[in-house]
Amino acid sequence: xxxxxxxxxxxxxxxxxxxxxxxxxxxxxxxxxxxxxxxxxxxxxxxxxxxxxxxxxxxxxxxxxxxxxxxxxxxxxxxxxxxxxxxxxxxxxxxxxxxxxxxxxxxxxxxxxxxxxxxxxxxxxxxxxxxxxxxxxxxxxxxxxxxxxxxxxxxxxxxxxxxxxxxxxxxxxxxxxxxxxxxxxxxxxxxxxxxxxxxxxxxxxxxxxxxxxxxxxxxxxxxxxxxxxxxxxxxxxxxxxxxxxxxxxxxxxxxxxxxxxxxxxxxxxxxxxxxxxxxxxxxxxxxxxxxxxxxxxxxxxxxxxxxxxxxxxxxxxxxxxxxxxxxxxxxxxxxxxxxxxxxxxxxxxxxxxxxxxxxxxxxxxxxxxxxxxxxxxxxxxxxxxxxxxxxxxxxxxxxxxxxxxxxxxxxxxxxxxxxxxxxxxxxxxxxxxxxxxxxxxxxxxxxxxxxxxxxxxxxxxxxxxxxxxxxxxxxxxxxxxxxxxxxxxxxxxxxxxxxxxxxxxxxxxxxxxxxxxxxxxxxxxxxxxxxxxxxxxxxxxxxxxxxxxxxxxxxxxxxxxxxxxxxxxxxxxxxxxxxxxxxxxxxxxxxxxxxxxxxxxxxxxxxxxxxxxxxxxxxxxxxxxxxxxxxxxxxxxxxxxxxxxxxxxxxxxxxxxxxxxxxxxxxxxxxxxxxxxxxxxxxxxxxxxxxxxxxxxxxxxxxxxxxxxxxxxxxxxxxxxxxxxxxxxxxxxxxxxxxxxxxxxxxxxxxxxxxxxxxxxx
Amino acid sequence: xxxxxxxxxxxxxxxxxxxxxxxxxxxxxxxxxxxxxxxxxxxxxxxxxxxxxxxxxxxxxxxxxxxxxxxxxxxxxxxxxxxxxxxxxxxxxxxxxxxxxxxxxxxxxxxxxxxxxxxxxxxxxxxxxxxxxxxxxxxxxxxxxxxxxxxxxxxxxxx
Ligand code: FES
Ligand code: FES
Numbered sequence: 012x013x014x015x016x017x018x019x020x021x022x023x024x025x026x027x028x029x030x031x032x033x034x035x036x037x038x039x040x041x042x043x044x045x046x047x048x049x050x051x052x053x054x055x056x057x058x059x060x061x062x063x064x065x066x067x068x069x070x071x072x073x074x075x076x077x078x079x080x081x082x083x084x085x086x087x088x089x090x091x092x093x094x095x096x097x098x099x100x101x102x103x104x105x106x107x108x109x110x111x112x113x114x115x116x117x118x119x120x121x122x123x124x125x126x127x128x129x130x131x132x133x134x135x136x137x138x139x140x141x142x143x144x145x146x147x148x149x150x151x152x153x154x155x156x157x158x159x160x161x162x163x164x165x166x167x168x169x170x171x172x173x174x175x176x177x178x179x180x181x182x183x184x185x186x187x188x189x190x191x192x193x194x195x196x197x198x199x200x201x202x203x204x205x206x207x208x209x210x211x212x213x214x215x216x217x218x219x220x221x222x223x224x225x226x227x228x229x230x231x232x233x234x235x236x237x238x239x240x241x242x243x244x245x246x247x248x249x250x251x252x253x254x255x256x257x258x259x260x261x262x263x264x265x266x267x268x269x270x271x272x273x274x275x276x277x278x279x280x281x282x283x284x285x286x287x288x289x290x291x292x293x294x295x296x297x298x299x300x301x302x303x304x305x306x307x308x309x310x311x312x313x314x315x316x317x318x319x320x321x322x323x324x325x326x327x328x329x330x331x332x333x334x335x336x337x338x339x340x341x342x343x344x345x346x347x348x349x350x351x352x353x354x355x356x357x358x359x360x361x362x363x364x365x366x367x368x369x370x371x372x373x374x375x376x377x378x379x380x381x382x383x384x385x386x387x388x389x390x391x392x393x394x395x396x397x398x399x400x401x402x403x404x405x406x407x408x409x410x411x412x413x414x415x416x417x418x419x420x421x422x423x424x425x426x427x428x429x430x431x432x433x434x435x436x437x438x439x440x441x442x443x444x445x446x447x448x449x450x451x452x453x454x455x456x457x458x459x460x461x462x463x464x465x466x467x468x469x470x471x472x473x474x475x476x477x478x479x480x481x482x483x484x485x486x487x488x489x490x491x492x493x494x495x496x497x498x499x500x501x502x503x504x505x506x507x508x509x510x511x512x513x514x515x516x517x518x519x520x521x522x523x524x525x526x527x528x529x530x531x532x533x534x535x536x537x538x539x540x541x542x543x544x545x546x547x548x549x550x551x552x553x554x555x556x557x558x559x560x561x562x563x564x565x566x567x568x569x570x571x572x573x574x575x576x577x578x579x580x581x582x583x584x585x586x587x588x589x590x591x592x593x594x595x596x597x598x599x600x601x602x603x604x605x606x607x608x609x610x611x612x613x614x615x616x617x618x619x620x621x622x623x624x625x626x627x628x629x630x631x632x633x634x635x636x637x638x639x640x641x642x643x644x645x646x647x648x649x650x651x652x653x654x655x656x657x658x659x660x661x662x663x664x665x666x667x668x669x670x671x672x673x674x675x676x677x678x679x680x681x682x683x684x685x686x687x688x689x690x691x692x693x694x695x696x697x698x699x700x701x702x703x704x705x706x707x708x709x710x711x712x713x714x715x716x717x718x719x720x721x722x723x724x725x726x727x728x729x730x731x732x733x734x735x736x737x738x739x740x741x742x743x744x745x746x747x748x749x750x751x752x753x754x755x756x757x758x759x760x761x762x763x764x765x766x767x768x769x770x771x772x773x
Numbered sequence: 774x775x776x777x778x779x780x781x782x783x784x785x786x787x788x789x790x791x792x793x794x795x796x797x798x799x800x801x802x803x804x805x806x807x808x809x810x811x812x813x814x815x816x817x818x819x820x821x822x823x824x825x826x827x828x829x830x831x832x833x834x835x836x837x838x839x840x841x842x843x844x845x846x847x848x849x850x851x852x853x854x855x856x857x858x859x860x861x862x863x864x865x866x867x868x869x870x871x872x873x874x875x876x877x878x879x880x881x882x883x884x885x886x887x888x889x890x891x892x893x894x895x896x897x898x899x900x901x902x903x904x905x906x907x908x909x910x911x912x913x914x915x916x917x918x919x920x921x922x923x924x925x926x927x928x929x930x931x932x
Contacts, residue, residue: 021866021868022873025865025873029857029862029870029877030808030857030861032849033873034807035810035874120793120794188820188872188908188909189810189812189872189874236872238872238873239871239874239909241908271811272814489871489909663910663914666912667871667909667910668911693813694815695815700911701903701906702899702902702903702912703900705913
């Protein structure tokens, strides 16, 4: 692709959203025969079901049926890979909030009254809730995952200094505003159609087929949009989809299930919480020669995507730094809590936070600015004068590094140095109010760790009136994917975006798709859609060239017109009609797979990422010593989006990602009681950032470079996940402020809530 | 069951409802006006904000029977045919949304917040909308949208 695509298209559904006419799953008009489902959840975290009496529920008015594990025709499993996520608990209960039965009723009101009649008798076993308990019982889900290079154990003896420490990193609830939702509509001859709020329609198709013992071609899955997902609808949407499918097949009626907020928070998995222990060796200048980090992860009651998340955590544990001798280890612990799952960054944020902590502590030890330590350890930029090649610990050559240049520019534009000095002067005299500032970098790898997932398909139809229909495997969760892909197709034909119709993701139209995740939605689907459109355009050009006796390359598609030798011959619509009359196929599929990536999971080596995204942020905070209360005063961001396809959308992703990261690191706290009850199961107790929690002064800039060195669509770069980790700058700004309150290193844990900040000063 | 009569977006409805049915559910389930969203059901998120007799309220905080005799305006009743309300236009043009789930509630809350305040400050907007959560945008573009709409306050038709 030579032409550059830049546009400021508004979100494709913006008009529908502002008028309340955008349809989410719960808004789909259903026939009055549609039945509603309410779930019965376990009240204990670990034990056996001794007795289950549901007949009284069935006898209540408006109740059609109550289903349990016995009603599943196929497999009782909703897991993405490992077969260990029961849809309904059978004999055993493994977490508090686990689904045991489902009430199918005429209305939700009926079900809510009837559920009180359910009687379940458990025999309880003490649950394993905390990581400490899990370590003690050694409940490893699999052998530890390791990424290593060089020889940590022997090389650390050659270091001038050695530091050991530990950081506790909290989990995070997704809190997509739209809860999990699914609707199943039975069709003729056992076929079934599922509407679901899911990032992964093909996986829903697989799970539903397995649960109902059907072939994949009996099941179609449609996703128009999600009201937010952030990874929380990658595997977690399987469960509601399976339940509505079972209910619809059993009753022969459409069935709908929408989790209410409390149920959603109790049932679904979250970001993994970690305890990361480190040991680092470095010289008098702060250059690291050996580093060991052991991440202990709370995975919850099943594997879910934890193995891949652990791998990504390990692959980001060196963040932007070249470290010759490393040993990164992840221990995956099973606990009696919801199964933790994908969440924006997919383990990357936890890995990086631990690394940045190491840097911060080295700087404190050497009494140097952490930024100095960061710079001394960065990978070399790709334009480094020595032309030296460096590899990550997992053997990928870092070809596209720009972190030194990017950080230098941000340091300059944000006035970092003078502000830091000023703040330190301020802290010397201010007794109660302390300020802090930090600059942290991000280097994030783009591609799915699992090779197979790096593929995408698209379908493009041009109709005889010149209107265009587009379908692809990616799903829209607010990230603006559809807006971008539509623009790519429109540019290919030289027409306006609003002539291209975007349609709901549908397993009938594009099969065997991957999850929309790993920030790769536009890279993969944009390219597939481009290839589909390009083939049609080539066919049209060949035919028109034949009509006008010129080469097909001389047929230009521009501004809705066909131009040959600088002369407007016809509109795109007329061209479409002519081609149709001339019996030219105006429909095409496109298929794309990311080139040049490979991964040897056994050895933990390869080139798992097509490219890296870089960024950095400077945050300034202020805290009140007496209460631990804090706020973010300002943030300066310089982020690399390559050559942006839609700057407004990319900026929105950066701002939204940053604030979500800020929530994770400063206020969102998940609390489980000893018996495994989630105490923070509603927005009353679980606080996500609100309007006045976001920074007062914002300054977001795109890094001006040459674009992606790899041949992505428009040389753009993925933008979904990387900005999330820019919020680490907030966390280390707290650390800076706290350092003025004590001699020893303030070992701050995340989230840095008021309590955390208050107690860390002592 | 109780009979309630209320005017919604200019249309009069008389319906029988259970006494415990929330106004939000009534609007969505009975009237099929699904632009009013449910994000929490516990008066925390603001996705369900509507106008009741000209004042913005969280419709999940109120029973349908309590709204008997009232005048309700939902997001669907805001635009004049194809012509967007200035607040809707501002959200549309300033990228004030991503997934869009919070948008109807944001717009309904914002309209009341800026009423008669063309010079509303960013600080006032942020404080005034503490009760509306958005998980996607980081709020920046929402603030921008509202500020722009406030500037055009004079043109706001107060329907
Ligand atoms: S649904 Fe009413 S405030 Fe959240
Ligand atoms: S745009 Fe998604 S919650 Fe606000």
